[in-house]
Amino acid sequence: MKLVASYTSPYARKVRMVMAEKRIECEFVEDNIWSADPIAAQYNPLTKIPVLLLDDGTSLYDSRVIAEFLDGVTPVSRLIPESGRERALVKRWEALGDGLADAGVAVFLERKRAEAKQSEDWIARQRDKLESGIVTAARELADRKFCHGENLTLGDISLACSLAWLEFRLPEIRWRTAQPALAAWMERMETRPSFIETAPPK
Ligand SMILES: N[C@@H](CCC(=O)N[C@@H](CS)C(=O)NCC(=O)O)C(=O)O
Structure with missing residues (x-):
């Protein structure tokens, strides 16, 4: 592969x-x-x-x-439940994480256009999605260790990758300061070898 x-x-x-x-x-x-x-x-x-x-x-x-x-x-470290509601809820976390990246990428690309062509309305629309997505992720995570259930799922992975990307490309969002519970969860995610090994080269 x-x-x-x-x-x-x-x-x-x-x-x-x-x-x-x-x-x-x-x-x-x-x-x-x-x-x-x-x-x-x-x-x-x-x-x-x-x-x-x-x-x-x-x-x-x-x-x-x-x-x-x-x-x-491989059955090693199953990341998506087999079926039903559990599966849908993990996929929903994945959709939320991916959706944060989608909105962030839209802002990033818009900002790369010539200044006269940039739409502040479009950027504001995407920023609203980022704001409500981050607030929702923080509220639903609360002080839990993982997005869903007692183990790592694809939802945690998607959310962590998107939040890390937002911090890298749109640092002005400062989601850690706004959402300390999310920041605490992220700090735990950042200790995982899979997260460390996949960091973009400096
Ligand atoms: N929904 C897609 C999104 C993939 C995506 O947008 N990738 C970006 C790079 S971060 C890309 O290839 N963009 C090129 C383009 O939109 O033309 C996925 O989950 O794989």
């Missing part, structure tokens, strides 16, 4: 953390999705990373499909 990805993408980091937690070996193919000729374009019609290339030539996208596939590859 090969993972076409970048070291900074929050969605790719989610998949890499899943691999690390589940002890799945995979070759990393670094892609620059903003280059003139991104590798992902050969394998994903949407030209987005991450893409997982299976040994038989099949390509899997997006990160949610890849994470789900990887979770079924």
Whole structure:
């Protein structure tokens, strides 16, 4: 298997953390999705990373499909419950984490446009999503150790990757100061080898 990805993408980091937690070996193919000729374009019609290339030539996208596939590859450290409400609730945490990254990426890319073309309304709309998503994550986590149940799930991984990316790309959001309970949970996540190993290179 090969993972076409970048070291900074929050969605790719989610998949890499899943691999690390589940002890799945995979070759990393670094892609620059903003280059003139991104590798992902050969394998994903949407030209987005991450893409997982299976040994038989099949390509899997997006990160949610890849994470789900990887979770079924080995029973080591199950990250998504088998079925029903438990599964839906973990996937909802994943959707919240990914959604924070989606809103953050939208702000980041808008800010990269020429100043005259930037829409403050659009940025404000995304900032509202970030604000309410972060408040909701903090409220629902409260002082629990994990997003759902008593063990690490894909929900924790998604949320941690997105919050780390927000801190890296949009540090003005200062979510740790605003939400100390979320910050305490994140500090525990940051001690996990899977989180440390997947940090973007400095
Ligand atoms: N929902 C997708 C989002 C992937 C995504 O947007 N990746 C970004 C990099 S962080 C990308 O490839 N963007 C290129 C583009 O939108 O053209 C997933 O979960 O994999």
